[in-house]
Amino acid sequence: MHHAPVVVxxxxxxxxxQVTLRAAGRExxxxxxxxxxxxxxxxxxxxxxDPDDVVLGGTALVEWDTDTPHVYETEAPPDDLx
Numbered sequence: 001m002h003h004a005p006v007v008v009x010x011x012x013x014x015x016x017x018q019v020t021l022r023a024a025g026r027e028x029x030x031x032x033x034x035x036x037x038x039x040x041x042x043x044x045x046x047x048x049x050d051p052d053d054v055v056l057g058g059t060a061l062v063e064w065d066t067d068t069p070h071v072y073e074t075e076a077p078p079d080d081l082x
Contacts, residue, residue: 004063006054008039015073021046034072 007027009018016034019042020027030042036055039062043051054061062069 004061006039006043006048006062008033008062008064008069010066011072011074013074017067017072036070 003022005022007020007022009020011017012032016032019030019033019039021030021043022028028046030046031038033039033042039055040051043054048054053059064070
């Protein structure tokens with residue numbers, strides 16, 4: 001089974017998503033992302049070539065765990081609830 005080297009984990013209850021990098025059989029935490037720009041910056045700092053293309057290009061290098069890709073906050077309830 002193929003595992004992507006970058007994992008963007010499910011949305012946390014307080015918002016944001018943990019990002020980890022799989023390497024040498026381990027997962028290294030890179031940080032809590034609140035946007036695609038954060039994920040790109042984490043990958044740039046980790047030395048990944050072309051992090052913009054990796055995150056925004058829909059490559060198999062990123063695994064979006066559970067939630068919709070590129071979404072970092074849970075949906076807020078509508079303002080018009082009684």
